[in-house]
Amino acid sequence: MTGRPEALFPLFGTLTRLDGVGAKTAQVMIDAGIAKPADLLLTLPVSGVDRRRRGSIREVIAPCIVTVEVTIGAHLPPKTKGKPYRVTVEDEQTSFQLVFFHARGDYLQKLLPTGQRRVVSGKLELFDGIAQIVHPDHMLPPAEAETIPAFEPVYPLHAGLTQKTMWKATRSALALLPDLPDWIDPAQKAREGWPDWAQALHLAHNPQSSVDLSPHHPARARLAYDELMAHQITLALARITARRAKGVASAGDGHLQTRVLADLPYRPTGAQTRAIAEIGSDLAAPLRMNRLLQGDVGSGKTLVAMMALCQIVESGGQGVMMAPTEILARQHYAGLEPLAAAAGIRLEVLTGRDKGHDRATKLAALAQGEIQILVGTHAVFQKDVHFHDLRLAVIDEQHRFGVAQRMELGAKGRAVDVLVMTATPIPRSLALAQYGDMDVSVLDEKPPGRKPVQTALVSAARMDEIVAKLRAAVAEGRQAYWVCPLVEESEVVEMTAAEDRFKRLRAALGEGVVGLVHGQMPVAEKDAAMARFVSGETRVLVATTVIEVGVNVPNASIMMIEGAESFGLAQLHQLRGRVGRGAAASTCLLIYQPPLSQNGRKRLEILRETEDGFRISEEDLMMRGAGDVIGTAQSGLPRFRIADLERQAGLMAVAQSDARKLLHDDPDLQMPRGQAARSLLWLLEQDRGIRLISIG
Numbered sequence: 001m002t003g004r005p006e007a008l009f010p011l012f013g014t015l016t017r018l019d020g021v022g023a024k025t026a027q028v029m030i031d032a033g034i035a036k037p038a039d040l041l042l043t044l045p046v047s048g049v050d051r052r053r054r055g056s057i058r059e060v061i062a063p064c065i066v067t068v069e070v071t072i073g074a075h076l077p078p079k080t081k082g083k084p085y086r087v088t089v090e091d092e093q094t095s096f097q098l099v100f101f102h103a104r105g106d107y108l109q110k111l112l113p114t115g116q117r118r119v120v121s122g123k124l125e126l127f128d129g130i131a132q133i134v135h136p137d138h139m140l141p142p143a144e145a146e147t148i149p150a151f152e153p154v155y156p157l158h159a160g161l162t163q164k165t166m167w168k169a170t171r172s173a174l175a176l177l178p179d180l181p182d183w184i185d186p187a188q189k190a191r192e193g194w195p196d197w198a199q200a201l202h203l204a205h206n207p208q209s210s211v212d213l214s215p216h217h218p219a220r221a222r223l224a225y226d227e228l229m230a231h232q233i234t235l236a237l238a239r240i241t242a243r244r245a246k247g248v249a250s251a252g253d254g255h256l257q258t259r260v261l262a263d264l265p266y267r268p269t270g271a272q273t274r275a276i277a278e279i280g281s282d283l284a285a286p287l288r289m290n291r292l293l294q295g296d297v298g299s300g301k302t303l304v305a306m307m308a309l310c311q312i313v314e315s316g317g318q319g320v321m322m323a324p325t326e327i328l329a330r331q332h333y334a335g336l337e338p339l340a341a342a343a344g345i346r347l348e349v350l351t352g353r354d355k356g357h358d359r360a361t362k363l364a365a366l367a368q369g370e371i372q373i374l375v376g377t378h379a380v381f382q383k384d385v386h387f388h389d390l391r392l393a394v395i396d397e398q399h400r401f402g403v404a405q406r407m408e409l410g411a412k413g414r415a416v417d418v419l420v421m422t423a424t425p426i427p428r429s430l431a432l433a434q435y436g437d438m439d440v441s442v443l444d445e446k447p448p449g450r451k452p453v454q455t456a457l458v459s460a461a462r463m464d465e466i467v468a469k470l471r472a473a474v475a476e477g478r479q480a481y482w483v484c485p486l487v488e489e490s491e492v493v494e495m496t497a498a499e500d501r502f503k504r505l506r507a508a509l510g511e512g513v514v515g516l517v518h519g520q521m522p523v524a525e526k527d528a529a530m531a532r533f534v535s536g537e538t539r540v541l542v543a544t545t546v547i548e549v550g551v552n553v554p555n556a557s558i559m560m561i562e563g564a565e566s567f568g569l570a571q572l573h574q575l576r577g578r579v580g581r582g583a584a585a586s587t588c589l590l591i592y593q594p595p596l597s598q599n600g601r602k603r604l605e606i607l608r609e610t611e612d613g614f615r616i617s618e619e620d621l622m623m624r625g626a627g628d629v630i631g632t633a634q635s636g637l638p639r640f641r642i643a644d645l646e647r648q649a650g651l652m653a654v655a656q657s658d659a660r661k662l663l664h665d666d667p668d669l670q671m672p673r674g675q676a677a678r679s680l681l682w683l684l685e686q687d688r689g690i691r692l693i694s695i696g
């Protein structure tokens with residue numbers, strides 16, 4: 001049932017069966033990620049060349065691609081070595097030259113016999129006042145020139161491949177296309193005016209003008225939708241599989257939650273209350289929860305997590321909260337501790353630092369069920385850590401976990417409810433791509449009374465002034481972060497810059513006033529430097545972006561970001577979110593290295609205009625592209641071949657609801673449309689999804 005449908009076999013065959021593809025070319029294609037005819041078909045042209053036939057080169061303005069029929073004139077071999085071979089040709093109105101470097105005369109004589117007619121196409125240029133085409137792309141007798149398309153698609157190229165090879169191979173791959181039943185809902189297809197799948201591929205590979213290359217062209221939109229749909233079906237299958245696993249319902253009776261709420265010096269926001277209710281009903285259901293809590297910086301995720309943990313404890317279960325770093329684990333612990341105390345819950349922290357007797361005692365208490373909530377790093381999931389009755393795992397900042405890893409976690413089958421928290425607001429289309437297998441709760445409202453952070457742009461050329469202001473602020477008892485420029489390629493360079501800035505600020509502000517943390521430091525040293533800043537011993541903390549995520553020092557009210565132009569907007573927003581948490585008015589200084597491009601200035605100004613993380617991330621996506629917004633490599637965000645998450649953002653949401661509906665009506669993909677969807681999964685290599693069907 002889960003084998004690959006026979007109709008698809010030709011598309012999964014070897015590349016060498018395609019025109020113009022020998023063993024060598026096939027290997028080059030494989031190295032470029034094109035392993036089979038299907039991959040070739042999914043590699044769409046990125047642009048096109050106008051090769052409409054002209055009467056004369058006079059009809060165009062050089063430099064530009066031109067296609068004309070000519071009569072071959074005189075051959076002019078090079079007089080001195082190193083000069084090119086020239087062939088004079090004549091079109092309807094004028095003459096020009098074809099130019100060849102390192103060419104053999106006898107070969108060219110044969111190819112372009114004087115007096116014969118040829119259709120030539122290539123880039124026309126003026127050189128010393130003479131019109132010429134260097135190495136034309138096409139030179140064919142008029143009878144064969146029909147093969148030159150009026151608009152020639154241009155494929156993304158890898159070393160060793162030529163447009164001609166790609167063109168020819170793609171044509172013969174198109175000839176292999178089977179006629180498949182459609183996986184798209186017929187009503188939707190009709191509404192959008194989308195062609196059939198095979199027809200869409202034909203159209204996409206044979207654009208007639210640049211309009212046909214637009215992501216909004218029906219053929220392209222359909223193919224993008226197919227890709228998103230395949231991905232969403234896999235996510236939906238993962239969601240179903242993950243949810244199936246739980247047995248215990250943890251309804252709770254609310255008595256611990258009431259104690260926590262009664263002890264709060266504030267009232268939960270509407271968004272917090274909503275999220276708490278959504279999570280609460282998931283926990284109370286017998287299906288496993290797989291939910292994302294998305295909340296902007298400082299939106300109060302800790303309370304929401306605590307309320308969920310309380311509900312679990314009320315039902316007699318245990319909960320765990322996991323953070324990516326030691327610092328953050330301890331900080332979560334510090335944040336949860338007063339709430340747990342109010343409820344009378346026993347909360348402990350466990351990290352890699354716990355060793356020997358302490359660790360053994362904690363593990364024993366955990367296994368007994370005496371510790372009700374455990375906070376820690378990934379150490380909490382080590383082999384020797386046994387819970388008495390673990391029911392909820394709260395995982396903070398899981399950007400570094402992709403869908404695949406989450407699915408593996410699910411497959412391992414600890415039937416615990418999972419709540420993933422992220423402080424990075426990401427645009428909806430990206431959230432769907434990355435977390436489409438999860439349900440989502442959003443904290444889109446900040447606690448009242450937060451003072452806006454004054455944000456300003458200033459040139460690094462005014463460094464002396466900046467440092468003088470910082471000195472004055474420190475004298476007033478304020479604390480400041482100083483974030484050093486982001487150097488993507490090298491943590492070492494980044495560290496050197498941070499050390500350098502540290503020394504300069506220390507010289508300017510005095511011994512003992514400035515601290516330093518960076519990613520290359522041993523954990524203990526980093527923790528110690530953080531602790532000195534938290535306690536107020538040091539007033540200025542020079543840091544690389546290690547502080548980006550989650551650090552909470554209420555007294556810090558100044559954020560200096562050096563090389564602000566090197567950061568993503570969402571990242572700057574996160575960094576700025578580190579201040580503005582206390583009573584004092586806060587400042588964020590975005591220090592840029594002049595000259596700042598117009599676009600660069602526009603980006604940074606968005607931060608000055610708004611503190612709404614979602615708006616900032618949408619703008620960021622528009623300006624930079626999906627991969628950059630969250631860093632594709634570590635994000636687990638799938639790489640789409642056709643779909644463009646910026647320009648086709650709307651399709652993602654439709655694909656998700658369509659995929660969920662398809663599986664709701666036909667969970668095992670048995671019905672005709674479901675069967676068709678299996679082909680889609682095969683075609684788009686969502687084999688993971690296919691395996692999940694077989695589990696079901």
Ligand SMILES: Nc1ncnc2c1ncn2[C@@H]1O[C@H](COP(=O)(O)OP(=O)(O)OP(=O)(O)O)[C@@H](O)[C@H]1O
Nearest residue numbers: 266267268269297298299300301302303423447550
């Ligand atoms: N409803 C509320 N009203 C007032 N203050 C609140 C409210 N909810 C939370 N807070 C306070 O806001 C601060 C930030 O909350 P919390 O640390 O939970 O934010 P967060 O969402 O985890 O943000 P980040 O990801 O930036 O750490 C805390 O000091 C918390 O006590």
